[in-house]
Amino acid sequence: MASTDIIIGIVGSGGDGVITAGEFIVSAVSSEGLFSFMLKSYGAQIRGGESSCRVRISEQPVQSQGDEIDVLVTFSWADLLKFEHEVELREGTVILYDEDDPMPEDHVAQYAALKAVTYAIPFKRLAKERTQTILTKNVIMLGVLAELFGLPAKGIRHAIARKFAAKPGVVEKNIDAFGIGREWVKENLEKRDPFHLEYTPGAPKLVMEGNAATALGAVVAGCRFYAGYPITPAGEVMVWMARHLPALGGIMVQCEDEISAAGMVVGAAFGGAKAMCATSGPGLSLKSEMLGLASIAEVPIVIVDVQRGGPSTGIPTKTEQSDLMHAIYGSHGDSPRVVIAPTDVEDCFDTAVQAFDIAEEFQIPVILLSDQFIAQRKETVRPFDVSRRAVYERVKPGRAELVDYKRYRLDTKTGVSPMAVPGMPGGQYPASGIEHSEAGDPTSRVDTHSALTEKRYRKYRYIIEKYSFVRTYGDEDAEVGILGWGSSKGVIKETVLRLQAEGRKVHCMIPQLLHPFPKEAFDRFLAGKKILVVVELNYRGMFLQFIRSRCDIKQKVVHYGRTGGKPFSVREIYDVVREVL
C-alpha cells in the first residue's frame, strides 16, 4: 500500500543519536521536495537522559505533528516508557526495537491488541560487528527505515555528508552504516506491514525552526541590533543573531538581564536603529516596565515572547499559550502596544518582518507572541522570497518641520508624529517616560496627559485598518465556527480539512493581529454562526475572555482549553468539534 503521509517516532537516550536521526530524515525528505514536520521531546536532564522525536512526512504541506504514530523505533523499552503519555500508537503500528532488548512481557498483550507489527533488529550488534563502534547504530537504523518504508536514500546520504563534512572519515563510516542497515533488511527481513512512502520528487525546500525563521525575518526587515539574555525556549534567536549580525554590520549584545536587553533595544531604536530582543514569559515580566517607556516615549521596538509552560519556571522546555493576557495587558498605565502571533515556522518569518513594519510605521512597541511548539520544531518550508520585501521606514521630520521641532506633534491623522534621530540637526528633543508636551517637555497637566494619551491610542484604528490579517478555512456559511490563535492554527486547519473531506460544514478563523483587536473581522466571522468552539492551550481561557470582552457573543460557546506541555493533536480538536456538529 502506498503511503503519502507517514509519521515516524524514534525513542532513545542521550547517546543514541535519536534527534540527529530525525534531522537526517527531515533534511532528506526536504531535499526531495517533500514536506516534513519534526517535534523533539526531552526528559528533564540537562544532557543525556531520554529523548524522542516524531517526524511526519507528506507530499502535501504538513499542518501539524499528526495523531498516532505509524512507525515507532526504540532503542530501549525503558526509555519508551518515559514517553508513553506522549506517544500514541495506532492500530497496526509498526514497532522496531533492538533484538538486544526484547519486548517486556506486559507489553506483548497490549501490542497484540493493537495488531502491532513488530520487528526485532540487531541495531547494536550490526554497529559493533560491522563498524566497530556503537555510535553508528542510529544511522544503521536509518538504513533499515529507508529500505523498509521507502525513505529517500539519496537524500539521507546527502544529509550525512553535509552534517559530517568537516570530518571526512566520519562521513564514510556513516554512509557505510547506512548501507549496512539497508542491506540487512534486504537479506533478512520479510516485510509484514503496509507502509511505504510513494512520492514524486520535487525541487528542494528549506528546513527551519521557528526561532531561526524569526531571526531571519527580523534581519530581512532591517534589524541590525539585537540584545538578549538566555532563556529557554527563545535561546536560538540570540544564537542565530550572534552568528550572523556581525557580518551584516550589526551588533548582538548578551546582556546582564532582560531589563537591560529591553533597555538596549529602546536606546538603539531611539538612535534610529531597528532593534529587537527575544525572551520567554519570565523575561517578558522583567521587560514590562521598559514596555511602558517605549509606549509613552513612542519608541519603535520589537519584543519576541516565545511562550513556555508557566508561570515562573513552569515547564520551560514545553509549549503553552498562556502569556496572552500578559502580552496584551501586562503593564502599568494606559500603555498601547501591538501583539501579533505567528502560526507556524514560515509565519515566524513573515510576522517578524511585519512586527518591524508596524513598530516603525506606528512608533509603538510590538510583541511577537511565538511559542515553543513553533519556535523549536523543525519544519519544511518553501523557500522565502527574501529579496523583494517592501519594508516600512519610520517617518522622519523634513527640514521645515525641524524649525521649532515638536517631536510629539498632536495634529497628525494617525497619531504618528515624525521622529527625529540623533545626528539630525535641529531635531534635538527630550524623550521621556514622564508625560510631556508636544515638544517633549515634562508636564503634569491633566489636559496634556489626556491629549497625548489619546494621540498614542489613535494609532490603533490605523493599525487595525492596515494589519488585521486573519486566516480563515472551511465554509463561510457553516453554523459551527472555530476560533484559535497562534500555534494552534495547524491542528485547527487540519481538523477543518478533515471534516470537510467527510462532507461536514465548519468554518474557522485565526487572527494574526491579536491586539489592538480586529473587531470587524471577528464580527464578520461571528455573523451567522450558531456554535463557537474556542481552542487555546491554557487553563484560564484567556483568548475566550479576551474575545468576550470585545464582542457580544450570543452563540453557544464550547471552550476547549487545557494546560500545555503537549501540543494539541488533530484528534483532540476533531473530537471536540464532532461533539457539536
Add this chain to the structure above:
Amino acid sequence: MAVDAPRQHTVADYKRDLKPVWCSGCGNYGVLNAIYRALTELDVSPHDVGIISGIGCSSRLPGYINVYGMNAVHGRALPIAQGLKLARPEITVLAVGGDGDGLSIGMGHFPHAARRNVDMTYIMMDNRIYGLTKGQLSPTTPKGDVTVTSPFRSIDTPMEPVKLAVAFDTSFVARGFAGNLKHLTEMVVAAIRHPGFSFVHVLSPCPTFRGMDEFKRIRDLIRVIEVPATELGSRDAAFTREDADPGAINLGILYKSPRPHYGEEALRLRDISRAGLDHEPTMQELLQEFMP
C-alpha cells in the same frame, strides 16, 4: 589639523528654555553647568549628543540640555545609553542619574557596563539621599544618619561608588564636586575624551533633605589630587588612596584601565565573521544554511 580653530559652539547652544525643577541651592545646577561647559569645550554639535537618564531629581537633567535626551526608567539609564551608543557610534553618549538610581535599583547594570566598556560616560550625581521621593535613605547615606525611612538612624553601611568602580575595573574613574565647577568641567571633559566606559562620581549636595550645611560639610573634606600617571593603573593604589584618610575625599582622575572598547571589539568580530567573504552576506546567502 587646525589646533587653534575657533570654536563653533557656545554654552548658549546647549541650553534649553526649560527652567529646572530643582530647589534653589541644589548641587545638580553645578553638574548641569559643568556639562554645558564640557560640551562647549569639546565643541561637539548639540545634535550629535545623546544624554540618557534614569529617574530622580538628578535624572531630570537631560530636559535642560539642547541635545537628544531621554528621561527614561528608574535605574536603567546605562542599558539605554549603551544601546544608543552601539547603534550610533558617532554620537557622543552620556548617562546621568542619582545614587539611588545607579547604586540601588540599577546596580545590576553598573558592573556590566564597566566590563562591556562601551565608549560612553556615566555621571553619577550622588546626594547621599533620595531626593525626588522626598528624603529616604539611599545606598550612600552615611551610617547613623537620620532620614524619613531611618527615623532612629541608619544601620546600613553605605556604598562607596569610586571603590566599586575600581573593583569593576572601570576603564576611567574620576570624582568631582558640584561646588567646584572648573574642576568638575575638567573631569567631564576628560571622561568624554576617554575612549571607553568612563565614570564620574559627583558629590552633588541636596540641601533640601540633607540640610543647608551639606555643601560646607563636603567642601571641608574634599581635596583635589593629581594621581601620577604611573599609579593610575593600579587598583591597589586606588583603594589605598581612597582609604588613606577617612577625613578626606579625593577629587580628580583616580583610576584608568585603558583597553579597546566594545565598539572596536565589535568591528573586529565583523572582520572575523566575514572571513573569506569580500562582501556583506546577502539575504539570499543567509538562506543557504537552511537548504537541506
